[in-house]
Amino acid sequence: MAKITFVDVTLRDGNHTYRHQFTPEIVAATAAALDRAGVDIIEVGHGDGLGGSSLHVGRAAASDEELLRAACRVVKRARIAILLVPGFGLFNDLEMAADAGVKVARVATHCTEADITEQHLRRAKDLGMFTVGYLISAGMASPEQLAEEARKLESYGADYVNLAESQGHLVPTEVAARVRAVRGAVKIPIGFHPHNNLGLAIGNILAAVEEGASFIDGSLKGFGGGAGNAQTEVAITALKRAGHEVGADIFGIMDAADVFSKQVAPQPMPVIDNDSILMGYANVYGGYIHPVKHAAERYGCDPRKLVLRLGERKVVAAQEDVVIEEAQRLAHGIRKAA
Numbered sequence: 091m092a093k094i095t096f097v098d099v100t101l102r103d104g105n106h107t108y109r110h111q112f113t114p115e116i117v118a119a120t121a122a123a124l125d126r127a128g129v130d131i132i133e134v135g136h137g138d139g140l141g142g143s144s145l146h147v148g149r150a151a152a153s154d155e156e157l158l159r160a161a162c163r164v165v166k167r168a169r170i171a172i173l174l175v176p177g178f179g180l181f182n183d184l185e186m187a188a189d190a191g192v193k194v195a196r197v198a199t200h201c202t203e204a205d206i207t208e209q210h211l212r213r214a215k216d217l218g219m220f221t222v223g224y225l226i227s228a229g230m231a232s233p234e235q236l237a238e239e240a241r242k243l244e245s246y247g248a249d250y251v252n253l254a255e256s257q258g259h260l261v262p263t264e265v266a267a268r269v270r271a272v273r274g275a276v277k278i279p280i281g282f283h284p285h286n287n288l289g290l291a292i293g294n295i296l297a298a299v300e301e302g303a304s305f306i307d308g309s310l311k312g313f314g315g316g317a318g319n320a321q322t323e324v325a326i327t328a329l330k331r332a333g334h335e336v337g338a339d340i341f342g343i344m345d346a347a348d349v350f351s352k353q354v355a356p357q358p359m360p361v362i363d364n365d366s367i368l369m370g371y372a373n374v375y376g377g378y379i380h381p382v383k384h385a386a387e388r389y390g391c392d393p394r395k396l397v398l399r400l401g402e403r404k405v406v407a408a409q410e411d412v413v414i415e416e417a418q419r420l421a422h423g424i425r426k427a428a
């Protein structure tokens with residue numbers, strides 16, 4: 091059975107749920123609890139990664155540096171990771187992170203644009219970091235396309251390739267096909283990052299692991315963009331139940347979930363609401379959950395119809411302007427733009 095490296099993304103992807111308002115205190119308490127539980131890697135930062143704090147996607151309550159230093163200060167065993175989307179994050183941000191004690195750099199881009207990550211992967215490597223090529227919206231690409239992109243990431247020196255199923259759109263057989271294709275194309279390990287729009291995050295993890303994925307992402311209480319991620323405490327328990335080796339311990343991870351939920355109370359836990367279900371169905375990026383709700387309310391259209399239109403237009407991350415455009419069209423009874 092496989093040895094799994096568990097990557098907890100509560101303190102980064104979960105920041106989407108908390109509208110990027112995590113404080114150094116929340117980060118320190120949660121990172122310490124995850125570390126005690128034996129989680130291998132803990133990702134920290136703005137929901138959109140280094141440099142994400144902006145009017146466009148949401149201002150953070152604390153700087154990247156404050157959050158990262160709070161996490162690095164408390165961990166004894168776990169490695170702290172950052173996510174960096176080139177454009178949001180710059181070389182300076184990587185240098186700051188390395189200086190703060192961050193050991194893992196996950197460089198992310200849309201799943202068909204791996205070439206965007208080359209310079210940042212190489213710079214992170216020069217800074218001595220363990221590097222990850224992170225393909226967003228992996229359910230928007232075919233297994234063959236993902237294999238091709240993974241080959242590029244390997245050639246840029248990535249230590250592993252992470253398939254982020256950002257939309258929660260894929261079913262287990264489709265996840266398996268993608269992991270299999272990537273496994274046949276590269277020698278580096280494969281990671282998987284599910285979202286839970288169709289309630290399949292845990293099943294999809296098991297399918298990915300069966301095909302050889304060995305780095306698995308999850309978040310406490312399922313905190314994460316849109317419908318949320320695979321719930322870490324469930325994922326770890328299910329992986330162990332399926333006979334896989336996971337460093338973190340079950341009671342410890344349950345304690346970490348309790349520590350985290352007390353820190354963020356009374357914030358409700360993510361639920362799979364109607365808009366999230368449709369986003370999973372229509373393959374629409376989870377980061378659009380708040381823009382869709384706002385635009386539907388502002389322009390007076392049905393958010394569900396808006397989600398379906400965005401799916402037909404195959405929007406990718408960072409096209410918030412299209413959300414507004416289609417909401418206006420729907421409100422005026424105009425057909426979708428070509």
Ligand SMILES: C[C@H](O)CC(=O)C(=O)O
Pocket residue numbers: 103137138139175198226227254255256257283285315377
């Ligand atoms: C920037 C995104 O939130 C990255 C991610 O976690 C995903 O695409 O899923």
Ligand SMILES: [Mn+2]
Pocket residue numbers: 103254256283285314315
């Ligand atoms: Mn995510």
